[in-house]
Amino acid sequence: MSKSGPLSSSIARKMAMALSAFFLMFFLLQHLTINMTSVIDGDTFNDLSQFMGTNFLVQYILQPVLLLGVVFHFVIGFVLELKNRSARDVRYVKYKGAASATWMSRNMILTGLVILAFMGLHFYDFWIPELKTKFIDGDWSGMVAGEEGYRYLTELKHKFENPVRVGIYVVSFILLGLHLAHGFNSAFQSMGANNKYTKGLKKFGIAFSVLIPLGFIFIALFHHFNH
Amino acid sequence: MKLTLKVWRQKSANDKGKIETYPIDNISEHMSFLEMMDVLNEQLITEGKIPVSFDHDCREGICGMCSMHINGEPHGPDRGVATCQLHMRKFKDGDTIYIEPFRAKGFPIIKDLVVDRSAFDRIQHAGGFVSVNTSGNTQDANALPIPKADADTAFDSATCIGCGACVAACKNASAMLFVSAKVSQFSLLPQGKVEAKRRVLHMVEQMDKEGFGNCTNTGACEVECPKGISLENIARMNREYLKASVSSSK
Ligand code: HEM
Ligand code: SF4
Ligand code: FES
Numbered sequence: 382m383s384k385s386g387p388l389s390s391s392i393a394r395k396m397a398m399a400l401s402a403f404f405l406m407f408f409l410l411q412h413l414t415i416n417m418t419s420v421i422d423g424d425t426f427n428d429l430s431q432f433m434g435t436n437f438l439v440q441y442i443l444q445p446v447l448l449l450g451v452v453f454h455f456v457i458g459f460v461l462e463l464k465n466r467s468a469r470d471v472r473y474v475k476y477k478g479a480a481s482a483t484w485m486s487r488n489m490i491l492t493g494l495v496i497l498a499f500m501g502l503h504f505y506d507f508w509i510p511e512l513k514t515k516f517i518d519g520d521w522s523g524m525v526a527g528e529e530g531y532r533y534l535t536e537l538k539h540k541f542e543n544p545v546r547v548g549i550y551v552v553s554f555i556l557l558g559l560h561l562a563h564g565f566n567s568a569f570q571s572m573g574a575n576n577k578y579t580k581g582l583k584k585f586g587i588a589f590s591v592l593i594p595l596g597f598i599f600i601a602l603f604h605h606f607n608h
Numbered sequence: 609m610k611l612t613l614k615v616w617r618q619k620s621a622n623d624k625g626k627i628e629t630y631p632i633d634n635i636s637e638h639m640s641f642l643e644m645m646d647v648l649n650e651q652l653i654t655e656g657k658i659p660v661s662f663d664h665d666c667r668e669g670i671c672g673m674c675s676m677h678i679n680g681e682p683h684g685p686d687r688g689v690a691t692c693q694l695h696m697r698k699f700k701d702g703d704t705i706y707i708e709p710f711r712a713k714g715f716p717i718i719k720d721l722v723v724d725r726s727a728f729d730r731i732q733h734a735g736g737f738v739s740v741n742t743s744g745n746t747q748d749a750n751a752l753p754i755p756k757a758d759a760d761t762a763f764d765s766a767t768c769i770g771c772g773a774c775v776a777a778c779k780n781a782s783a784m785l786f787v788s789a790k791v792s793q794f795s796l797l798p799q800g801k802v803e804a805k806r807r808v809l810h811m812v813e814q815m816d817k818e819g820f821g822n823c824t825n826t827g828a829c830e831v832e833c834p835k836g837i838s839l840e841n842i843a844r845m846n847r848e849y850l851k852a853s854v855s856s857s858k
Contacts, residue, residue, distance in 0.1 A: 389816075390812055390813065390816055390849075391782075391784075391812070391815070391816050391820075391821075391822040391823070392812055392823075392845075392846055392849045392850075393853070394822060395822060395823060395846075396846070396850065461822050461824075464780075464821060464822060465779070465780035465781075465782075465821040465822055465824070467713065467819075468712060468713050468714070468780055468781040468782070468819060468820055468821030469711055469712055469713065469779075469780075469781040469821070470713045471711055472711070473677060473680065473708055473711055474614075474616070474627055474706060474708060475679060475680040475706040475708065476680050477679065477680030477681050478680075478779060478828070480680065480681050480685075480831070481681065481777055481826075481827070481828035481831035481832050482779070482826035482827055482828040482831070483826070486824060486825065486826035486827065487779055487824075487826055489824060563825075563826075566825075567824070567825040570825045570839065570842070570843055570846075571823075571825065571846060572846065572850075573843045573844070573845075573846035573847030573848075573850060574843060575839060575840045575842075575843030575844075576843075
């Protein structure tokens, strides 16, 4: 890149943001696809979970890359937010933000922070127990003594018994939807794509930002009411 | 019309400044906003007070000097106009109108509503030009065939008057719309292609140095721009910047 380091310019930072966001959006799609099998066919879900949880490539390459991607995205998100705030050192007495820009576009940091908090809960719920079972207890079997088949679906259903947790999941996914409602097309614009496909892509982006969170919400509610 | 004006008063760059309230009467809806400000200033002078300083020059929407932030929006509530073309018929009798300077770290206040927009000049100096050998035998511009669509798009970008409303409107005080218009007006034309790489790299570097924020693609700039400069310019600049960054030898 130009003179001093790849992330030294405002445009480069935005492109880094967009690239990490593309990666995260692809991840969401993949995550939803696998989760969806839990309402369609429990055995498939269990098999896929065991595969994802024990495959070398997934565990030791894709998982660390994902973690880095998430951290990279929100760290740059914070950097941008701080820089942007300091670019207007004295605030307006009256500022009509809603007159010219959507709520979603003006509150990416807020929706992002809710997603971050949600990820904290999500890690506590699923990831940390998984790490403990595998790396501390050394149990890679995916099974529980005295029970038939893999344990993943049972664990999932158990988590979604608690209505408070389900409520938090639902609210978080609505905010993820708002993050994506602006973010999806913003990422294309950041990468310089604004052309004859933009109108269609905007519609696709809105569909994506509604359907992906709705899918996760459906799964949480489904297991809450069917256990 | 009878109005209550809430105007930002600030004696100098170092003064803290505050909102002052001025009641004003007998404003015709046919007046322009700046004419209303003239009436206010006459009133202040009669009362022995210091008139409000504000920028203006052409008063016909072409110079980019006028710069007020009116009721929370740069150039006020109307669309596609600069403050000088805003008319009082956009307001109602009894309205309270907030009048503030454009606010950005890159636009320091000089006095009252007057801000220093020379940051834009420095960005232009960094690369917003085409170097031409003016030895006397310059080629006729029309000798270069240019597709009509490119000429039209370049002309649209060139209509930017450098007023700074995009910066004022942006929640991040980003200057991307202005800079992208100035990059686009050249990069679309054959004459501008020669220096395209160094232009975009230098102008963006200067933009960042001036302390403007990053772009969040909110689109507020496009909505508030008196000249309808579109976000396509920003996407074009980002493409140019990416291309220049990966291929530049410097
Ligand atoms: C699965 C998780 C996430 C996805 C899919 C996602 C997606 C996106 C997308 C598509 C964009 C637009 C990129 C662009 O404008 O170029 C974006 C921007 C942003 N994201 Fe996320 N995001 C996620 C998590 C987070 C988290 C945890 C934070 C934490 C603070 C965050 C903060 C931000 C901010 C502040 C921006 C706007 C940056 C700016 O343009 O000023 N995001 N995100
Ligand atoms: S892009 Fe529009 S708002 Fe920004 S300086 Fe040019 S004319 Fe003014
Ligand atoms: S005074 Fe010239 S554009 Fe408004």
